[in-house]
Amino acid sequence: MNDEAEDVLDALLREHFEGPVPDEGFCARVVDRLPARRRRNNWPMAAGILAGVAACWFSLWSDPITSAGWRDWLSGYPSTSTMTLLISMMSMTALALAWTIAEADDRYGGSSRLAFR
Amino acid sequence: MTCVADPVDVMQVDHALVARVLLTDDRRAFEQLVRRHQGMVRAQLRRLLRGNEAKADDLAQETFLLAWRKLHQFRGEARFSTWLYRIAYSCFLQAHRKQSSAAEGIETAVFDPPTMPREAAELRLDVERAMRHLSATEQAVLLHVVQLGLGHDEAAYVLAMPLGTVKSHARRGKAKLRALLADWQTESLKEREQ
Numbered sequence: 427m428n429d430e431a432e433d434v435l436d437a438l439l440r441e442h443f444e445g446p447v448p449d450e451g452f453c454a455r456v457v458d459r460l461p462a463r464r465r466r467n468n469w470p471m472a473a474g475i476l477a478g479v480a481a482c483w484f485s486l487w488s489d490p491i492t493s494a495g496w497r498d499w500l501s502g503y504p505s506t507s508t509m510t511l512l513i514s515m516m517s518m519t520a521l522a523l524a525w526t527i528a529e530a531d532d533r534y535g536g537s538s539r540l541a542f543r
Numbered sequence: 544m545t546c547v548a549d550p551v552d553v554m555q556v557d558h559a560l561v562a563r564v565l566l567t568d569d570r571r572a573f574e575q576l577v578r579r580h581q582g583m584v585r586a587q588l589r590r591l592l593r594g595n596e597a598k599a600d601d602l603a604q605e606t607f608l609l610a611w612r613k614l615h616q617f618r619g620e621a622r623f624s625t626w627l628y629r630i631a632y633s634c635f636l637q638a639h640r641k642q643s644s645a646a647e648g649i650e651t652a653v654f655d656p657p658t659m660p661r662e663a664a665e666l667r668l669d670v671e672r673a674m675r676h677l678s679a680t681e682q683a684v685l686l687h688v689v690q691l692g693l694g695h696d697e698a699a700y701v702l703a704m705p706l707g708t709v710k711s712h713a714r715r716g717k718a719k720l721r722a723l724l725a726d727w728q729t730e731s732l733k734e735r736e737q
Contacts (some may be wrong), residue, residue, distance in 0.1 A: 431721060435717055438670060442667060442670045442690075443690035443691075444589070446586055457574045461612070465677055476550050533618065
C-alpha cells in the first residue's frame with residue numbers, strides 16, 4: 427500500500443473514531459465505589475530480618491575464623507581472618523543495599539522513571 | 544485557543560499523581576487520574592464492544608477499580624494511559640470469553656465488499672461495515688494503532704501480542720479495508736490531486 431493511500435485510510439479511520447467520552451458522572455461513580463486500600467504488613471519482613479541476623483550471629487560466634495578475625499581487628503592487626511571478616515561484612519552490606527534499592531524501585535519506580543516510549 | 548498538552552508533561556503529571564496515591568492513599572489524586580483518562584478508556588471499550596455503552600461503562604468502572612487495587616504494580620515502563628488500556632483490554636477479553644458464541648460470529652464474518660455510496664453519512668456506515676469484515680484481532684490492532692494513536696510497541700503491550708504480530712495484523716487489516724473502501728479512496732485521491 428502506498429503512503430498516500432495509507433494516510434487517507436488512517437485519516438478516514440481517525441475521523442470515524444468518536445474520541446473521548448464526556449464524564450457525565452462516571453468519575454464520581456468510580457470514586458464512590460473505591461474500596462479501602464489494604465496496608466501492607468511490615469512485621470513479617472522485620473521478623474525475618476531479625477531471625478536471619480540472630481541465626482547468622484549464633485552460627486558465626488562459635489567459628490574460629492570469626493573470633494580470631496574479631497580479636498585481630500580489635501588489636502589493630504590486619505590478619506587474613508580480619509580481612510575475610512571485613513570482606514564478608516562489606517559484601518553483605520552491598521547485597522543488602524542492592525536489595526533495598528531494587529525493592530524501592532519496584533514499589534515507587536512509576537514515579538521516578540519518566541522517559542519511556 | 545486550543546492548547547495541546549505536551550505528552551511528557553502529561554506523563555509527569557500522571558506519575559506524580561500515581562506517587563501521591565501510593566505514598567499517601569490520596570483518593571483525590573486517583574480521582575484526578577480517573578478524570579484525565581476515563582474519556583479515552585470508555586471510548587476504547589465502546590469501540591471494542593461495538594457501541595454497547597452500558598456494558599462499556601461497566602467494564603470501564605471495573606478497569607479503574609482494578610487499577611486502584613493494582614496501582615503498586617504500575618512500574619512506569621509504559622505510559623499510565625497505556626497501562627489503563629491494557630487493563631481495559633484484558634477486562635474486555637474476560638467478558639468476551641464468557642460470550643464465546645459472539646466471538647465466533649466475528650471471526651467467521653464473510654468478506655463481502657459493500658457498494659460505496661459517496662455521501663459522507665453513508666461513508667460512515669460503510670467504514671463501520673468494512674471494519675466488521677475484519678477479524679476481531681485486526682479490528683483491535685487498528686483501533687489501538689490508528690484510532691487511539693498508540694505506537695506499535697505500545698499496542699503490542701496493551702494487546703499482549705508480539706510486536707511482529709501487531710504489525711502484520713495492522714498491515715493485513717489495512718489491506719482489507721483498502722480493498723473494501725477502494726471506490727471511496729480513489730475518489731478521495733482524485734479530489735486531492737485536483
